[in-house]
Amino acid sequence: MQEETLSRREREKQRQRQEMLAAGIELFSEKGYHNVSMNEIAKKSEFAIGTLYKFFKNKEDLYKSIIAELTEKFDKAIMEALEETDDEIEKLRNYVKVKGTIFMENASIVRLYFAETTGASFNIKAGLDIEIREKIEKHMQSLALIFESGMEKHLFQRIAEPYHLAVALDSLSSSFLHLWLEAPDRQPYPVDPDMILNILYKGLLNL
Amino acid sequence: MQEETLSRREREKQRQRQEMLAAGIELFSEKGYHNVSMNEIAKKSEFAIGTLYKFFKNKEDLYKSIIAELTEKFDKAIMEALEETDDEIEKLRNYVKVKGTIFMENASIVRLYFAETTGASFNIKAGLDIEIREKIEKHMQSLALIFESGMEKHLFQRIAEPYHLAVALDSLSSSFLHLWLEAPDRQPYPVDPDMILNILYKGLLNL
Amino acid sequence: MQEETLSRREREKQRQRQEMLAAGIELFSEKGYHNVSMNEIAKKSEFAIGTLYKFFKNKEDLYKSIIAELTEKFDKAIMEALEETDDEIEKLRNYVKVKGTIFMENASIVRLYFAETTGASFNIKAGLDIEIREKIEKHMQSLALIFESGMEKHLFQRIAEPYHLAVALDSLSSSFLHLWLEAPDRQPYPVDPDMILNILYKGLLNL
Amino acid sequence: MQEETLSRREREKQRQRQEMLAAGIELFSEKGYHNVSMNEIAKKSEFAIGTLYKFFKNKEDLYKSIIAELTEKFDKAIMEALEETDDEIEKLRNYVKVKGTIFMENASIVRLYFAETTGASFNIKAGLDIEIREKIEKHMQSLALIFESGMEKHLFQRIAEPYHLAVALDSLSSSFLHLWLEAPDRQPYPVDPDMILNILYKGLLNL
DNA sequence: GATGAATGAGAATTCATTCAT
DNA sequence: CATGAATGAATTCTCATTCAT
Structure with missing residues (x-):
């Protein structure tokens, strides 16, 4: 049961990560790397900016x-x-x-x-x-x-x-x-x- | 005679413009648009930054x-x-x-x-x-x-x-x-x- | 017996508090107040960050x-x-x-x-x-x-x-x-x- | 005369630098290094933040x-x-x-x-x-x-x-x-x- | 007309603190 | 009751652009 819980969390994390990547893809491809701010990606993916930085150590890493x-x-x-x-x-x-x-x-x-x-x-x-x-x-x-x-x-x-x-x-x-x-x-x-x-x-x- | 003067000035201007463009080409192609500052282009082309802005209304225009x-x-x-x-x-x-x-x-x-x-x-x-x-x-x-x-x-x-x-x-x-x-x-x-x-x-x- | 339980808990709490303070001392004295994060202290003292905040109302209070x-x-x-x-x-x-x-x-x-x-x-x-x-x-x-x-x-x-x-x-x-x-x-x-x-x-x- | 102009500019620069340092001294000594922001120093010294960075390459340098x-x-x-x-x-x-x-x-x-x-x-x-x-x-x-x-x-x-x-x-x-x-x-x-x-x-x- | 000092909006990133689980 | 993921305000720093000299 604990395994299940862990994997649920893990899956949840993956889902979040994918959502962040998806927001990045959309924005980057539309406007180019330098014309997209981390705040925009945060807003689009509906996470706080700090959360983004929990998943990716910086903008380049996300890209x-x-x-x-x-x-x-x-x-x-x-x-x-x-x-x-x-x-x-x-x-x-x-x-x-x-x-x-x-x-x-x-x-x-x-x-x-x-x-x-x-x-x-x-x-x-x-x-x-x-x-x-x-x-x-x-x-x-x-x-x-x-x-x-x-x-x-x-x-x-x-x-x-x-x-x-x-x-x-x-x-x-x-x-x-x-x-x-x-x-x-x-x-x-x-x-x-x-x-x-x-x-x-x-x-x-x-x- | 005024025509001549004007055209000499005009030619001079064209030469300056070309030098600015040349500096831009070199820097942009080497480092990418967003990694080049107008100051750099000014320095490389040996003009004052204000002069750059006399020729091009902004960075994008130069590009x-x-x-x-x-x-x-x-x-x-x-x-x-x-x-x-x-x-x-x-x-x-x-x-x-x-x-x-x-x-x-x-x-x-x-x-x-x-x-x-x-x-x-x-x-x-x-x-x-x-x-x-x-x-x-x-x-x-x-x-x-x-x-x-x-x-x-x-x-x-x-x-x-x-x-x-x-x-x-x-x-x-x-x-x-x-x-x-x-x-x-x-x-x-x-x-x-x-x-x-x-x-x-x-x-x-x-x- | 309840008293004993309470006091045992109390002693346990004191021990935990001391461990948190010890971690803080080590980190603060080494790196200075502003260069130490609460997360670091939590990690070093092996408590969850939330637990730290149960004992000290904020970073300044811990200090x-x-x-x-x-x-x-x-x-x-x-x-x-x-x-x-x-x-x-x-x-x-x-x-x-x-x-x-x-x-x-x-x-x-x-x-x-x-x-x-x-x-x-x-x-x-x-x-x-x-x-x-x-x-x-x-x-x-x-x-x-x-x-x-x-x-x-x-x-x-x-x-x-x-x-x-x-x-x-x-x-x-x-x-x-x-x-x-x-x-x-x-x-x-x-x-x-x-x-x-x-x-x-x-x-x-x-x- | 050009010499004079240059030295006047130079003196002006020194005066500005001193004003920035003075603002820094006052704020740092009152509130401590980490509790003072560059924006505060800029405001107190009545310069734009960018001007501060023309004189000091970063906060530490100013300090x-x-x-x-x-x-x-x-x-x-x-x-x-x-x-x-x-x-x-x-x-x-x-x-x-x-x-x-x-x-x-x-x-x-x-x-x-x-x-x-x-x-x-x-x-x-x-x-x-x-x-x-x-x-x-x-x-x-x-x-x-x-x-x-x-x-x-x-x-x-x-x-x-x-x-x-x-x-x-x-x-x-x-x-x-x-x-x-x-x-x-x-x-x-x-x-x-x-x-x-x-x-x-x-x-x-x-x- | 040229100059470059001054400007300040905007971007990346950190971290104290909260609160749902 | 402990946990630690999520939050977002605050901070440092950059650079396109303006304008007084």
């Missing part, structure tokens, strides 16, 4: 926690997607599909994620970006291996370096995602991963 | 001016590149080449540019992004037209919607540019626009 | 209790020492000896005590100092009376006002104590009360 | 500056007093006289000074105390030398270690100063340095 959580979730899903099958073509389709799903479900954090991974990030000093970049690099390496292996099996033509193809796939999927994030109803993407893959799969020119 | 200037330069160069020839293939190669050149020559602003165009920018309130996005959209439309026209001439296969191909080309070129910005010596890109185009031109699969 | 306790102890010991004998010379020696013993045994509180009795204390508003000052004044009066009586018996020469001599003795003993507190091994004082008295007893000059 | 300034002044005056004459008796009288004068003229800072030199100082971490303690130690050494030299000339009896006599003199003078600070009108001290010296000079007992 990092948001990014870290998404990164973790994203990384897990991607790695799983790539291991689900042995077929290279299927792996690539899975990659694009899963990326789309995650982004759709977390639209507002994704803005933050892009802010952190692209361009001059908020917190050059933060050092969080290093961790993220390492995960992204890991994904690129995994994709590159898939291209490489597909080439060895003569599934794919060696039209470019495997690593470059990996970057290309990542880039294309992100771009179409962006398109969709900006105008969810008009853009086809998250529903159709094949469109992106086709751009890579078929050559444009009649060679 | 916007930087972005606007790059956007303008970029837009001009791209539009010229696309009009230089009638050959669709050549147009696309020009697009990639010019984009590469601009980015290489303005590496530090480009970080700012990405920060502004991708993800949650520092200053969503700024409203500057609207102007930028419009220019980018114009480029996309131009590229789409090129793809369309190439398809009509049967130069290109209709492997995807012209607009999607435009987005793809923009995305790929930006990604490889990023790669290069992060590790200038190892990456081939700005030297070789064809690598990118090949990814689109040849299909991966043996169809 | 005052510490000082009051030392003052009480000190006052008692001093008054006893002065009444132990009828010989004025012996009384003064007792005073210095007992002061030394108390201070040696409570080195860490003594820092607090000095902080409170000398200079601009942390908490002038506390109003505690009034009570302390009254006790000190009482000691001074007692010492003055001893000097006075010694003078009447022609034990002492009337080289200064009795009250001034009292102040002098208090001052000298405190100073040498300080010396000892700062470097316990090198200083002779608490072992040798006569050194201090000699400074008063023998004249410096060859008169 | 240290106050203490350092008094210490400097005090040290200078004491050292001069000790060098003014070659006669040991005169030197000691000078010491007591000058100390009295300084303290009378700076009554409120002296409270701070005592708080810093006695008991648990506000800022154990501050490290300022080290500098002060070194100066005090220097004074003690100087006094000890005077006693030593007086003893060698058989002006003084060797009734105690010279260093202990130095400590005794310092202690006595400070104590009577305290007395006076608490009740300026009733206490004779600062007017009569000889009273203190007599306590040391004549022996109490009829030996």
Whole structure:
């Protein structure tokens, strides 16, 4: 019974933490890191400012926690997607599909994620970006291996370096995602991963 | 003679303005918008802070001016590149080449540019992004037209919607540019626009 | 039996109170009143913070209790020492000896005590100092009376006002104590009360 | 003329700095370091809080500056007093006289000074105390030398270690100063340095 | 017209204290 | 009755902006 009580408290804490993170996500993605005050987050999450500081040692920590959580979730899903099958073509389709799903479900954090991974990030000093970049690099390496292996099996033509193809796939999927994030109803993407893959799969020119 | 005097003064003013912008570019791209103070920019550009405020009505205005200037330069160069020839293939190669050149020559602003165009920018309130996005959209439309026209001439296969191909080309070129910005010596890109185009031109699969 | 239970509880309470005070003493004397939080004291004394507030109505009250306790102890010991004998010379020696013993045994509180009795204390508003000052004044009066009586018996020469001599003795003993507190091994004082008295007893000059 | 302008500005700055320090002295000595906010000091000195921070990099710096300034002044005056004459008796009288004068003229800072030199100082971490303690130690050494030299000339009896006599003199003078600070009108001290010296000079007992 | 000293609103963070469990 | 999570007032410090010289 005590166990139950403890876990109830623990669960309650987790719920609170999630609410704080949610308020942070919403505000940060809407207004940018520096244009959001801890007081705002406190108000939005309906906690006292002091309570916020019980959960996160400072503003940066709260921000990092948001990014870290998404990164973790994203990384897990991607790695799983790539291991689900042995077929290279299927792996690539899975990659694009899963990326789309995650982004759709977390639209507002994704803005933050892009802010952190692209361009001059908020917190050059933060050092969080290093961790993220390492995960992204890991994904690129995994994709590159898939291209490489597909080439060895003569599934794919060696039209470019495997690593470059990996970057290309990542880039294309992100771009179409962006398109969709900006105008969810008009853009086809998250529903159709094949469109992106086709751009890579078929050559444009009649060679 | 008064005209001459005025224009000399005018030229002098322009030079000063450029120095201020240059200082801003360097600092903003290195440390991020919110981590740079107007005093720093004043010191770096060797003007008094009051003088800065004679040229730009506030910090945001200075920032916007930087972005606007790059956007303008970029837009001009791209539009010229696309009009230089009638050959669709050549147009696309020009697009990639010019984009590469601009980015290489303005590496530090480009970080700012990405920060502004991708993800949650520092200053969503700024409203500057609207102007930028419009220019980018114009480029996309131009590229789409090129793809369309190439398809009509049967130069290109209709492997995807012209607009999607435009987005793809923009995305790929930006990604490889990023790669290069992060590790200038190892990456081939700005030297070789064809690598990118090949990814689109040849299909991966043996169809 | 109820009485016994009550008194057992009472004793238990006293023990708890003492533990809280002890934690406070250690922390306050090490870091200063304002650099110690109630949470720290709670943790160090191994009570919940709420329990602390059952015993002391606020932080200041806890602090005052510490000082009051030392003052009480000190006052008692001093008054006893002065009444132990009828010989004025012996009384003064007792005073210095007992002061030394108390201070040696409570080195860490003594820092607090000095902080409170000398200079601009942390908490002038506390109003505690009034009570302390009254006790000190009482000691001074007692010492003055001893000097006075010694003078009447022609034990002492009337080289200064009795009250001034009292102040002098208090001052000298405190100073040498300080010396000892700062470097316990090198200083002779608490072992040798006569050194201090000699400074008063023998004249410096060859008169 | 430019020189004049510069020095006028410089003088103006010094005047402002002094006003800030004065406000700090008054508030700190009245309420204690931690019970005074920077905003209060700003208000009292009639400057904006930001201006305070132009002159002092933080609260501690402002506090240290106050203490350092008094210490400097005090040290200078004491050292001069000790060098003014070659006669040991005169030197000691000078010491007591000058100390009295300084303290009378700076009554409120002296409270701070005592708080810093006695008991648990506000800022154990501050490290300022080290500098002060070194100066005090220097004074003690100087006094000890005077006693030593007086003893060698058989002006003084060797009734105690010279260093202990130095400590005794310092202690006595400070104590009577305290007395006076608490009740300026009733206490004779600062007017009569000889009273203190007599306590040391004549022996109490009829030996 | 240039200057930079002065301003003060606003942000992050701490911690004494309360009170529901 | 003990507990310690939650509270929010108060504090330090920064920096965009103004304006007297």
